[in-house]
Amino acid sequence: xxxxxxxxxxxxxxxxxxxxxxxxxxxxxxxxxxxxxxxxxxxxxxxxxxxxxxxxxxxxxxxxxxxxxxxxxxxxxxxxxxxxxxxxxxxxxxxxxxxxxxxxxxxxxxxxxxxxxxxxxxxxxxxxxxxxxxxxxxxxxxxxxxxxxxxxxxxxxxxxxxxxxxxxxxxxxxxxxxxxxxxxxxxxxxxxxxxxxxxxxxxxxxxxxxxxxxxxxxxxxxxxxxxxxxxxxxxxxxxxxxxxxxxxxxxxxxxxxxxxxxxxxxxxxxxxxxxxxxxxxxxxxxxxxxxxxxxxxxxxxxxxxxxxxxxxxxxxxxxxxxxxxxxxxxxxxxxxxxxxxxxxxxxxxxxxxxxxxxxxxxxxxxxxxxxxxxxxxxxxxxxxxxxx
Ligand SMILES: Cc1cc2nc3c(=O)[nH]c(=O)nc-3n(C[C@H](O)[C@H](O)[C@H](O)COP(=O)(O)O)c2cc1C
Numbered sequence: 001x002x003x004x005x006x007x008x009x010x011x012x013x014x015x016x017x018x019x020x021x022x023x024x025x026x027x028x029x030x031x032x033x034x035x036x037x038x039x040x041x042x043x044x045x046x047x048x049x050x051x052x053x054x055x056x057x058x059x060x061x062x063x064x065x066x067x068x069x070x071x072x073x074x075x076x077x078x079x080x081x082x083x084x085x086x087x088x089x090x091x092x093x094x095x096x097x098x099x100x101x102x103x104x105x106x107x108x109x110x111x112x113x114x115x116x117x118x119x120x121x122x123x124x125x126x127x128x129x130x131x132x133x134x135x136x137x138x139x140x141x142x143x144x145x146x147x148x149x150x151x152x153x154x155x156x157x158x159x160x161x162x163x164x165x166x167x168x169x170x171x172x173x174x175x176x177x178x179x180x181x182x183x184x185x186x187x188x189x190x191x192x193x194x195x196x197x198x199x200x201x202x203x204x205x206x207x208x209x210x211x212x213x214x215x216x217x218x219x220x221x222x223x224x225x226x227x228x229x230x231x232x233x234x235x236x237x238x239x240x241x242x243x244x245x246x247x248x249x250x251x252x253x254x255x256x257x258x259x260x261x262x263x264x265x266x267x268x269x270x271x272x273x274x275x276x277x278x279x280x281x282x283x284x285x286x287x288x289x290x291x292x293x294x295x296x297x298x299x300x301x302x303x304x305x306x307x308x309x310x311x312x313x314x315x316x317x318x319x320x321x322x323x324x325x326x327x328x329x330x331x332x333x334x335x336x337x338x339x340x341x342x343x344x345x346x347x348x349x350x351x352x353x354x355x356x357x358x359x360x361x362x363x364x365x366x367x368x369x370x371x372x373x374x375x376x377x378x379x380x381x382x383x384x385x386x387x388x
Contacts, residue, residue: 015150044254222256245302306344
């Protein structure tokens with residue numbers, strides 16, 4: 001692969017917001033809270049998106065959702081991802097975001113493949129109902145525009161290979177005044193299996209011409225990001241699993257897009273310093289040391305991927321419940337280990353097998369219009385739990 005020249009890379013514009021590095025941290029439930037976003041943002045410029053926030057839970061101001069929408073003063077711009085299935089509730093949530101100045105950018109989730117969500121017609125199931133998709137996007141853009149807040153759409157290719165929605169949804173989003181569209185090159189039925197279809201991303205780029213198109217799926221390094229831009233023509237990349245346990249990937253991405261060769265290759269000491277800080281930020285975020293320590297446990301295997309940290313040590317780290325205990329365990333590691341190379345790179349996080357059948361509301365695929373019982377179901381279907 002030959003790296004593109006710096007002149008080929010343009011800043012990414014999302015409405016009035018600009019990032020010289022065309023990179024977005026993908027929203028990840030349970031991961032991209034303010035603690036993690038902060039670690040990533042310190043590494044490089046970009047858009048760093050919150051976990052998915054459920055519109056209804058926001059409108060109802062559930063305490064957990066109010067925590068999830070917190071941004072530190074240093075976090076600018078503030079990118080908040082919203083999920084919803086009912087146009088009125090989504091519009092109300094955006095109205096609240098604008099009136100209370102809760103975010104600078106709203107991203108709409110049409111990509112979630114989780115059965116709990118698709119069974120209610122939400123996430124990646126929703127664009128199949130073309131009119132419902134349009135109404136949600138229109139309502140969100142109308143409310144957001146009152147505060148000059150750009151709205152973006154994040155979606156998958158469709159429900160499965162026989163029910164693709166992304167090209168039509170991309171055109172609709174463009175017509176309705178969305179500031180950018182992002183495509184994860186998988187269907188809901190693929191879940192996280194196989195490879196993301198970058199050709200589909202290129203097709204969306206050819207179809208949606210007046211706003212930025214962002215590509216998402218299987219970017220594990222700065223080289224992958226440059227490769228995607230070159231192969232698909234996208235205006236920017238959205239990076240999810242590739243940065244798990246590796247917030248410094250954003251430094252690599254910034255360097256890569258600027259045409260610079262340097263990459264962060266940390267030894268174990270540096271890795272543990274970032275891990276420790278992550279844990280501390282999580283404790284602050286939850287205002288609870290035990291909760292913060294419990295949350296860091298899921299990151300441990302990602303941080304140590306490729307480093308010689310034995311199974312017993314990993315198991316003990318996986319039970320850590322205080323920062324002091326974490327410090328003691330870290331002190332027992334061979335911290336002089338250098339970067340292990342390829343073993344620390346490549347895929348990480350969710351993978352797994354395709355879903356045999358995507359969970360959908362009854363009769364969902366029979367028509368692309370929202371009618372009868374499905375319309376009533378949608379009104380009742382707003383989940384009140386965020387980050388799921
Ligand atoms: C743990 C986890 C949580 C996720 N949560 C969300 C979410 O809340 N909203 C969303 O739009 N996508 C979510 N995703 C999907 C990612 O944003 C991204 O589209 C997907 O991981 C593909 O990108 P990647 O190959 O760079 O990981 C999640 C993915 C993972 C692994």
